[in-house]
Amino acid sequence: MGVTRDFFIALSKNQLLNSGAKKWGLKLGAGKMVAGTDIDSVMKSVKELNSMGISATIDNLGEFVYSREEATVAKENILHTIEAIQQHGVNAHMSIKLTQIGLDVDYGFCLDNIREIAEAAANYDIFINLDMEDYAHLQQTLDILFALRDSYPNVGTVIQAYLYRSEKDLDHLKDVRLRLVKGAYKEIPDVSLQSKQDIDENFLKLIKLRLRGKAFTSIATHDHNIINEVKKFVAENNIPHDRFEFQMLYGFRTEMQKELAAEGFAFTTYVPFGQDWYAYFMRRLAERPQNINLALRGIVSK
Template identity: 90%
Template sequence: MGVTRDFFIAMSKNQLLNSGAKKWGLKLGASKMVAGTDIDSMMKSVKELNSMKISATIDNLGEFVYSREEATAAKEDIINTIEAIQEHGVDAHMSIKLTQIGLDIDYDFSLENIREIAAAAEKYDIFINLDMEDYAHLQQTLDILTALRKDYPNVGTVIQAYLYRSEKDLERLDDVRLRLVKGAYKEIPDVSLQSKQDIDENFLKLIKIRLLGKAFTSIATHDHNIINEVKKFVEENNIPHDRFEFQMLYGFRTEMQKELAAEGYAFTTYVPYGKDWYAYFMRRLAERPQNINLALRSMVSK
């Protein structure tokens, strides 16, 4: 399992394969996990989710951005997606990776870009989530979040349970809307928990801290054991359902997504789209062996 995970994470960082993937389109099974390559196809998926009382957080996919031209184009694509959310009247918000809009090029440049995006979103009261990337980008992401929130309260971020520092970050961000996740990158033992049991235990600990706090929390997991623990904790502590939501990825455990929404829990699906789907797809394959089977079935059925 560890070897398989490392293999697909390494593949996700291969720029040559990423370039080739843009030519393939959503073949290799990615169509099960990515909601199309353009706004129109993505919006059809979002409207279908909304019809089941499921909200969406939309990710206009893009990585390996090392030029200002690419970053500026990505910023414009994201703003166009925000405009489309408003025009189509869908229940959705945006998830954004700062490296896509220039963080690896220049900190101030990326801050300018995300400010433009946040301003566009605030105009329509649309929430913006800064996706958390690998550990090397963590502090810069939190610094940008702090700078942004001085002018734009409609911005939050992600806390990854496998990092040792996450509980302290949680305390510092106790008034910020957050998404809690286990973590999807490979990090060294110096900065992160390594065993599934330790990560699961810390994930539940962080969730409970947040649920007893005051800010809205998104609990992003496909783990039914974690979900059941959360449901029990919420009931025992009389926590209102409008204080939190469950989140899952597009294309995963779709029946459970529908069931949780039907049970009256706030639910949001993470909806990725765009031509730059390759790295995202590889990380999903790295996370669980079952995802490889899902992709293979998709390829055979075409």
């Protein structure tokens, strides 16, 4: 399991393979996990989810951005997606990686880009979630979040349960809408928990801390044991259902997604799309061996 995870994490960071993947299109089974390469495709997928009572958070995929030109193109693509959400009248918001819009180019340049995006989204009352990336980008992501919050309360971020510092970060984010996840990057033992049991325990601890507060929380997991524990906790503590939602990734455990929505829980599906699907796809394969089987079924069904 550990070797498999490390292998796919290493592949996700290979820029040469990422460039080649753009030429392949959504082959290699990625079409099972990515909702197409253009806005029309993703809008169709979101409408199908909405018809089942499921919201969407849309990720216009893009990584390995190291120039202002690339970052500006990515920003424009995100702005077009925000316009599409409004024009199509879908129930959706945006998830954005700051490296995609220039965090590795220049901090101030990235801040200007995300301000423009947050302003456009605020005009339509659309929420913007700053996706959390690897540990090297964590503090800068939080710094940008706090720089935005005074003017744009429609912006939140992600907390990763495998990091030691996450509980302390929650203390500073009590009034911010957050998504809680276990964590999908490979981090060193100095900064993160390493065993599944420890990560699961901390994940549940952070979830319960948040649910006792007042800010909205997205609980992002495919783990039915975690989900069942959350359902039990909210019932025993009379936690209002409008204070939280469950989230899962597009293409994963689709029946459970429908069931949770049908049970009356708020539910959002993380819907990625675009040409830069490769790194996202590799991290999904790294997370769970079962995802490899899903990808293989996608190849066979072509």
